[in-house]
Amino acid sequence: MSQQIKALEEELEVRLFHRKPRGVELTDAGEALLPDARRILADVEAALLRVRRTARGEQGRIAVGFTSSVPFHPFVPEALRDYRESHPLVSMPLEEGGTADLVAAIAAERLDVAFIRSPASDAEGIAVYELLNEPMVVALPAAQAGTTQEAGADPARGACRRTFRSLSARVGARPVRRNYGRLSRGGVYAAS
Numbered sequence: 001m002s003q004q005i006k007a008l009e010e011e012l013e014v015r016l017f018h019r020k021p022r023g024v025e026l027t028d029a030g031e032a033l034l035p036d037a038r039r040i041l042a043d044v045e046a047a048l049l050r051v052r053r054t055a056r057g058e059q060g061r062i063a064v065g066f067t068s069s070v071p072f073h074p075f076v077p078e079a080l081r082d083y084r085e086s087h088p089l090v091s092m093p094l095e096e097g098g099t100a101d102l103v104a105a106i107a108a109e110r111l112d113v114a115f116i117r118s119p120a121s122d123a124e125g126i127a128v129y130e131l132l133n134e135p136m137v138v139a140l141p142a143a144q145a146g147t148t149q150e151a152g153a154d155p156a157r158g159a160c161r162r163t164f165r166s167l168s169a170r171v172g173a174r175p176v177r178r179n180y181g182r183l184s185r186g187g188v189y190a191a192s
Helices: 004-013 028-055 075-086 099-107 155-169
Strands: 017-018 023-026 060-061 063-067 088-093 094-096 113-116 128-134 187-192
Touching: 028 060, 028 094, 063 099, 099 113
Parallel strands: 060 088, 063 094, 063 113
Antiparallel strands: 017 023, 113 187, 128 187
């Protein structure tokens, strides 16, 4: 320690201590340096603690994206709340956007993770995990739903067709027939 103090005195070109037979005493220059030295040591200790917490994932920043409908399922808000409670020193900025924009933000490293409703179709270099799988349903007046079904017909598809025909007739529009393929199930996906 005395070598380090001597080197510091040479660097500063001042004496920091009066050396006495029974110890040392601070000079005026040493007294002036003492508060700064204590603050510097405390700052170094705090920096080391921050670095260690960050390395353990206890502190830092995680940027989270989500599509507008994701918060309506309790899973995502609960997961975010649980994470915040267990990692209070991690800041978590949230960003709402469309699936393609959120996936692009992950690819550009502006986001760390995104909760999306549909699977990312252009997700090269991005891992996508299905977290939930929910049925997609249609709500319509019971009178529109009807009770007869063709053998082997999809009841949801039939109900949708009847509803849209009825609504189209009501507003005087002629429906255009298109094949949209099989009705799919909705879900929540995490992309990272």
